Amino acid sequence: MIPERFIYRDESLYILDQRKIPDKIVYFKADTLDKVSKSIKDMMVRGAPLIGDTAALGYLIGIVHIKKPKKKITKSEIIRILKKNSDILKSSRPTALPLFTATDRMHSRAISMLENKPDILSEKDIDDLKKYLKKEAFEIIKEDISSTQKMAEYGLRLLKLGSTVITYCNTGALATAGIGTALGVITEGYKKGMIKFVYPSETRPYLQGARLTSWELLKNKIPFKLICDNMAAWIMKTEKIDAVLVGADRIASNGDTANKIGSYSLAILAKHHNIPFYVVAPYETIDWSISSGNDIKIEERDPVEVIKIKDKFIAYPDVKARHPAFDVTPSKLITAIITEKGIISPVSKKNIIKLNSF
Ligand code: MRU
Numbered sequence: 001m002i003p004e005r006f007i008y009r010d011e012s013l014y015i016l017d018q019r020k021i022p023d024k025i026v027y028f029k030a031d032t033l034d035k036v037s038k039s040i041k042d043m044m045v046r047g048a049p050l051i052g053d054t055a056a057l058g059y060l061i062g063i064v065h066i067k068k069p070k071k072k073i074t075k076s077e078i079i080r081i082l083k084k085n086s087d088i089l090k091s092s093r094p095t096a097l098p099l100f101t102a103t104d105r106m107h108s109r110a111i112s113m114l115e116n117k118p119d120i121l122s123e124k125d126i127d128d129l130k131k132y133l134k135k136e137a138f139e140i141i142k143e144d145i146s147s148t149q150k151m152a153e154y155g156l157r158l159l160k161l162g163s164t165v166i167t168y169c170n171t172g173a174l175a176t177a178g179i180g181t182a183l184g185v186i187t188e189g190y191k192k193g194m195i196k197f198v199y200p201s202e203t204r205p206y207l208q209g210a211r212l213t214s215w216e217l218l219k220n221k222i223p224f225k226l227i228c229d230n231m232a233a234w235i236m237k238t239e240k241i242d243a244v245l246v247g248a249d250r251i252a253s254n255g256d257t258a259n260k261i262g263s264y265s266l267a268i269l270a271k272h273h274n275i276p277f278y279v280v281a282p283y284e285t286i287d288w289s290i291s292s293g294n295d296i297k298i299e300e301r302d303p304v305e306v307i308k309i310k311d312k313f314i315a316y317p318d319v320k321a322r323h324p325a326f327d328v329t330p331s332k333l334i335t336a337i338i339t340e341k342g343i344i345s346p347v348s349k350k351n352i353i354k355l356n357s358f
Contacts, residue, residue, distance in 0.1 A: 019043060182245035209226070249326055257293070293328035
């Protein structure tokens with residue numbers, strides 16, 4: 001069993017610290033909105049859908065802990081605090097769209113609920129708001145869980161019986177509140193005999209593939225062998241690889257997809273070897289405000305994460321490095337995008353829009 005990614009108890013959020021996996025199972029107590037934002041920034045919690053769920057709970061923590069006012073609190077004061085809280089959450093990481101959609105959804109629900117309240121808010125008004133936002137946060141989480149199941153159902157339609165696949169980063173239960181996106185397809189696929197073997201790629205520099213995906217595969221007793229990122233081409237050439245499955249952090253409206261740095265290289269390699277390259281992601285990962293991947297903001301993380309593994313330097317400490325945390329795979333390299341609403345293939349704006357009404 002994969003441990004709970006978060007526990008919400010007594011108005012505090014306990015976040016599974018994914019930086020410690022596989023060594024330890026440790027929960028970080030995030031009882032303020034700032035701590036929730038920091039847990040996202042520092043990658044205790046990661047993976048696009050789970051970041052969205054955490055942001056929704058972070059927004060809730062922000063209102064739950066509003067100090068009981070000595071004098072009556074005004075609606076405009078509460079709105080000012082909520083806006084500031086949203087901005088803090090949204091500044092945690094730039095690329096994963098669910099962080100923004102979940103925060104904006106919580107914020108717009110709060111604002112529309114406050115519309116019907118008087119200018120001076122009573123304690124009961126604040127309590128009502130808290131209850132309402134708690135319900136909304138758990139609704140977001142419920143939707144994440146159910147969409148992972150549906151993505152797996154659609155994903156299985158594309159796989160051949162007994163497939164061997166390559167996957168990248170961590171897109172499993174640890175990246176969502178449910179069974180995962182790409183790794184969800186793989187775990188369900190294994191149960192149904194569609195997947196027989198997996199090559200997870202280690203995913204430098206943060207090693208989500210080595211630390212997290214291989215741990216999930218072990219726990220689920222799925223046969224696999226871990227590969228270094230630079231082995232993928234050779235594995236594709238020398239083994240029979242039936243598909244590459246990855247997740248997504250943000251998809252432009254033309255299908256260009258931002259995902260963990262290294263996904264783009266895998267897509268090029270898959271094209272060269274005639275292997276289908278599948279992106280598995282909730283439909284809400286599509287950013288309608290941008291027309292192509294050129295407009296996706298790519299997070300640039302601390303270069304020290306490239307020259308250090310855990311606490312150990314693997315290069316001379318003065319070495320300069322780059323750390324773009326994501327890259328963008330052009331839609332023409334993607335065979336299909338698998339969402340909870342259905343499969344988008346060929347990947348084009350027209351086909352993405354078609355699914356909108358489902
Ligand atoms: O930096 P991370 O670990 O948050 O990056 C995660 C990924 O890129 C995943 O592949 C992506 O979020 C899809 S997860 C379901």
